[in-house]
Amino acid sequence: MKLAVIGTGYVGLVSGVCFAQKGNEVICVDLEQHKIDMLNRAESPIYEPGIEELIALNLEAGRLEFTSDLADAVRRSDIVILAVGTPSLANGEANLSYIEQAAADVGKAMNGYKIIMTKSTVPVGTNEKIKDVLARHTSLSFDIVSAPEFLREGSAINDTLHPDRIIIGLDNTGLRETMVTLHQVFTDKIYVTDIRSAEMIKYASNAFLATKISFINEIANICEKVGADVTCVADGMGMDKRIGSSFLQAGIGYGGSCFPKDTNALIQIAGNVDYEFKLLKSVVEVNTDQRFMIVSKLRESLGQLNGVSIGIWGLAFKPNTDDIREAPALEIVETLIQAGAIVKLYDPIAMDKFKERVDHPNIMWCSSPQQAAEGSDAVCLLTDWEEFKKVDLVQLASILHKPVLIDGRNVFAEEQIQGSGLEYYSVGRPRMSGWNRDKVEV
Numbered sequence: 001m002k003l004a005v006i007g008t009g010y011v012g013l014v015s016g017v018c019f020a021q022k023g024n025e026v027i028c029v030d031l032e033q034h035k036i037d038m039l040n041r042a043e044s045p046i047y048e049p050g051i052e053e054l055i056a057l058n059l060e061a062g063r064l065e066f067t068s069d070l071a072d073a074v075r076r077s078d079i080v081i082l083a084v085g086t087p088s089l090a091n092g093e094a095n096l097s098y099i100e101q102a103a104a105d106v107g108k109a110m111n112g113y114k115i116i117m118t119k120s121t122v123p124v125g126t127n128e129k130i131k132d133v134l135a136r137h138t139s140l141s142f143d144i145v146s147a148p149e150f151l152r153e154g155s156a157i158n159d160t161l162h163p164d165r166i167i168i169g170l171d172n173t174g175l176r177e178t179m180v181t182l183h184q185v186f187t188d189k190i191y192v193t194d195i196r197s198a199e200m201i202k203y204a205s206n207a208f209l210a211t212k213i214s215f216i217n218e219i220a221n222i223c224e225k226v227g228a229d230v231t232c233v234a235d236g237m238g239m240d241k242r243i244g245s246s247f248l249q250a251g252i253g254y255g256g257s258c259f260p261k262d263t264n265a266l267i268q269i270a271g272n273v274d275y276e277f278k279l280l281k282s283v284v285e286v287n288t289d290q291r292f293m294i295v296s297k298l299r300e301s302l303g304q305l306n307g308v309s310i311g312i313w314g315l316a317f318k319p320n321t322d323d324i325r326e327a328p329a330l331e332i333v334e335t336l337i338q339a340g341a342i343v344k345l346y347d348p349i350a351m352d353k354f355k356e357r358v359d360h361p362n363i364m365w366c367s368s369p370q371q372a373a374e375g376s377d378a379v380c381l382l383t384d385w386e387e388f389k390k391v392d393l394v395q396l397a398s399i400l401h402k403p404v405l406i407d408g409r410n411v412f413a414e415e416q417i418q419g420s421g422l423e424y425y426s427v428g429r430p431r432m433s434g435w436n437r438d439k440v441e442v
């Protein structure tokens with residue numbers, strides 16, 4: 001099938017490339033010409049493992065094109081996928097201006113029947129608004145489909161090629177077969193429903209995952225006070241199939257371009273129909289507080305922070321991405337600077353993006369974890385990059401001015417800490433012990 005994908009962010013680019021990989025002809029469109037120029041050289045504007053190889057392969061095979069000419073792409077396609085951003089407005093609601101503009105542009109360009117499929121995360125009822133916008137700009141016939149996206153940054157290609165499920169929301173059931181055929185190259189687990197339910201499935205899924213994270217973070221905070229180990233608690237809980245082991249990793253909380261935005265948007269969606277989503281409001285509040293645990297632990301260890309120097313390992317909101325949208329590091333670094341600390345920052349990939357957002361004379365940009373640690377009064381690990389897991393902790397203790405390691409992602413095991421000479425703080429685990437907590441498999 002011939003597809004036009006509007007927007008070459010994570011969702012547009014990865015899904016466009018994966019649809020091409022499965023044999024479809026795909027034209028990816030973006031307003032930003034510099035992104036299109038890069039993509040035509042098989043260079044990705046986003047950092048995502050494996051994406052450039054797939055772009056090159058599909059450009060060469062002639063199945064993939066990149067252009068800023070939206071009208072031409074729409075005219076040459078059967079299905080138009082909307083994958084533009086839906087960022088937060090100041091009140092938490094989703095900003096639909098990009099999606100409305102894209103829908104208007106598509107409507108104006110139409111030259112015959114099209115299926116317009118929305119992959120962007122949009123509040124319940126938005127696809128109906130998209131239908132109205134299209135109808136204002138074309139008298140030609142079209143259908144709308146909601147196909148929310150569930151990929152994760154850092155594992156986006158694998159998530160798209162091998163998804164747990166695909167959700168399709170339709171109002172014209174005659175489209176069912178076309179949609180199933182288009183998507184079953186990825187999986188047979190395709191759930192077809194009405195449009196409003198499909199839109200809600202996306203928000204409910206993200207809100208539920210965010211709830212799991214805030215839940216385990218509160219359990220971690222209690223574990224610290226009662227002397228239990230949250231990693232063991234999560235292991236034990238996760239063995240129950242009804243609970244599941246994923247998204248129970250305690251730490252400094254969730255960030256990124258989705259969970260913070262989508263939880264706030266769902267609170268607003270509920271509020272708009274006079275429903276107070278009390279549970280989700282608490283999830284957000286717990287997450288906001290959790291990142292400051294790093295600062296409290298620094299204060300506990302070092303006393304006042306004015307004039308101290310702190311190495312920061314990890315700026316991205318999670319490993320394998322350079323995305324710093326809503327990264328806990330942004331607020332933590334800002335708080336440390338306000339307290340008068342010198343911050344020595346290192347991230348394997350996200351340094352440039354962080355530099356674009358944050359600049360201050362108290363910041364020192366470092367080129368290795370060791371440089372960030374050398375002579376510092378403490379190191380704080382904020383992103384669980386593999387690179388940090390491999391650091392020699394004995395050597396780390398020897399180059400720090402004070403041997404303090406605050407591990408915001410529970411990356412290190414007790415055995416690694418023992419004998420390292422480090423004063424080690426983590427999240428929801430006892431300060432140090434040699435108990436054997438191996439799982440007993442019978």
Ligand SMILES: NC(=O)c1ccc[n+]([C@@H]2O[C@H](COP(=O)([O-])OP(=O)(O)OC[C@H]3O[C@@H](n4cnc5c(N)ncnc54)[C@H](O)[C@@H]3O)[C@@H](O)[C@H]2O)c1
Binds near residue numbers: 007085
């Ligand atoms: N990032 C993720 O991991 C992820 C995963 C699932 C769902 N989502 C959702 O998918 C949507 C897109 O997210 P993203 O992170 O890919 O977005 P993004 O903001 O990174 O990228 C959107 C792109 O769309 C382009 N664009 C905007 N208006 C346009 C127009 N009229 N014509 C052509 N191009 C236009 C922008 O220039 C930009 O390159 C959001 O609703 C998001 O919530 C994101």
Ligand SMILES: O=c1ccn([C@@H]2O[C@H](COP(=O)(O)OP(=O)(O)O[C@H]3O[C@H](CO)[C@@H](O)[C@H](O)[C@H]3O)[C@@H](O)[C@H]2O)c(=O)[nH]1
Binds near residue numbers: 318
């Ligand atoms: O047990 C966990 C799991 C994740 N996180 C944090 O949660 C955030 C989000 O992680 P993840 O879900 O892996 O990344 P995203 O790329 O933001 O993906 C989420 O948001 C996307 C956008 O909507 C959805 O498509 C995905 O299904 C959903 O997982 C990150 O800061 C992680 O560090 C934890 O703290 N503990």
